[in-house]
Amino acid sequence: xxxxxxxxASGLKLQxxxxxxxxxxxxFVRKLRGLGFDISVSEVTAPAPAACHLLRERxxxxxxLVHHDLVPEFAEIDKTxxxxxxxxxxxxxxxxxxxxxxxxxxxxxxxPVLISLGKGRYYKETDGLKLDVGAYMKAxxxxxxxxxxxxxxxxxxxxxxxxxxxxVPPEQAIMIGDDIVSDVGGAQxxxxxxxxxxxxxxx
Amino acid sequence: xxxxxxxxASGLKLQxxxxxxxxxxxxFVRKLRGLGFDISVSEVTAPAPAACHLLRERxxxxxxLVHHDLVPEFAEIDKTxxxxxxxxxxxxxxxxxxxxxxxxxxxxxxxPVLISLGKGRYYKETDGLKLDVGAYMKAxxxxxxxxxxxxxxxxxxxxxxxxxxxxVPPEQAIMIGDDIVSDVGGAQxxxxxxxxxxxxxxx
Numbered sequence: 305x306x307x308x309x310x311x312x313a314s315g316l317k318l319q320x321x322x323x324x325x326x327x328x329x330x331x332f333v334r335k336l337r338g339l340g341f342d343i344s345v346s347e348v349t350a351p352a353p354a355a356c357h358l359l360r361e362r363x364x365x366x367x368x369l370v371h372h373d374l375v376p377e378f379a380e381i382d383k384t385x386x387x388x389x390x391x392x393x394x395x396x397x398x399x400x401x402x403x404x405x406x407x408x409x410x411x412x413x414x415x416p417v418l419i420s421l422g423k424g425r426y427y428k429e430t431d432g433l434k435l436d437v438g439a440y441m442k443a444x445x446x447x448x449x450x451x452x453x454x455x456x457x458x459x460x461x462x463x464x465x466x467x468x469x470x471x472v473p474p475e476q477a478i479m480i481g482d483d484i485v486s487d488v489g490g491a492q493x494x495x496x497x498x499x500x501x502x503x504x505x506x507x
Numbered sequence: 508x509x510x511x512x513x514x515x516a517s518g519l520k521l522q523x524x525x526x527x528x529x530x531x532x533x534x535f536v537r538k539l540r541g542l543g544f545d546i547s548v549s550e551v552t553a554p555a556p557a558a559c560h561l562l563r564e565r566x567x568x569x570x571x572l573v574h575h576d577l578v579p580e581f582a583e584i585d586k587t588x589x590x591x592x593x594x595x596x597x598x599x600x601x602x603x604x605x606x607x608x609x610x611x612x613x614x615x616x617x618x619p620v621l622i623s624l625g626k627g628r629y630y631k632e633t634d635g636l637k638l639d640v641g642a643y644m645k646a647x648x649x650x651x652x653x654x655x656x657x658x659x660x661x662x663x664x665x666x667x668x669x670x671x672x673x674x675v676p677p678e679q680a681i682m683i684g685d686d687i688v689s690d691v692g693g694a695q696x697x698x699x700x701x702x703x704x705x706x707x708x709x710x
Contacts (some may be wrong), residue, residue: 447643
């Protein structure tokens with residue numbers, strides 16, 4: 305928290321890049337503010353808004369297999385007669401029936417379009433490790449013989465939209481994160497420098 | 508059915524090779540006999556008995572993520588303190604909780620061992636297409652960074668055990684099936700000739 309304050313006080317621009325897909329940006333920011341972080345919604349780049357941008361750009365109407373709490377992010381998106389599937393960390397929504405439903409929609413498309421809000425393998429919660437969205441993405445990729453388009457970190461487009469938000473070119477930005485692939489690798493592929501911190505999930 | 512009768516009447520030896528993992532061999536044979544096929548349990552090679560053979564050979568104690576009706580096949584196998592996961596087409600047992608449980612066991616092993624009773628992508632039931640065991644295998648493979656050992660078709664060991672049952676060398680056997688990969692490809696890799704029939708799932 306002191307680091308965040310110092311960055312903001314120094315006049316440097318700041319954008320949080322998160323792969324959070326179990327809550328809207330609004331809820332995510334509310335949680336951070338509750339913890340004492342002075343952050344606003346416009347300072348957060350997250351996969352769901354990036355997906356909405358992509359959906360609008362390509363005229364795609366998604367079937368959502370995402371967490372309940374993320375659904376409001378797609379409120380403005382036409383979801384009738386779906387022509388793609390958007391996959392997030394759906395947690396309890398990853399039921400046998402819901403996976404079959406998403407699969408049937410995909411396999412029924414002339415050219416299946418699968419958009420994934422991340423490709424994490426697993427994450428840790430208080431009650432133990434959980435399979436992350438990447439595992440379910442692989443299941444659908446294999447069953448439908450299709451390659452998912454990943455819109456969260458480490459996708460290049462994700463970092464580009466964060467840079468656009470900041471209004472700076474990649475060579476003037478630095479990415480700070482604990483994940484060597486999603487944070488550091490993704491940013492470097494985008495032409496940014498990157499710094500790995502030895503906190504969070506760093507081992 | 509007439510073909511089966513003619514093969515048996517001619518004195519040729521016959522072995523059914525199935526990837527069925529939603530029922531024991533006993534139930535499978537009962538179903539076939541009910542349809543008028545003169546088949547006995549010893550004439551059926553199926554993934555679960557092949558898996559049991561492998562488990563015994565290597566002293567592995569499985570955690571089972573399989574269909575309820577398949578569990579009796581593993582009755583004689585020690586399942587205490589599991590040191591591997593056996594994955595079948597678990598159907599309704601493919602819950603979020605059960606997948607996380609299998610994942611946690613695997614990721615907690617020094618060297619995760621994942622045995623899959625098949626690698627089918629999907630299959631058709633009266634109420635539509637369903638994700639098959641292969642999709643869930645890919646999810647666990649990705650999450651645990653491990654490669655599953657497949658014991659059903661098209662595994663070479665599977666055809667070898669069918670040949671052992673018949674007591675004939677591969678060059679004296681012919682495999683007949685509708686699947687170009689599991690049936691024809693698998694048998695050919697084993698040194699057998701193979702014939703694809705244009706029935707069943709053939710398109």
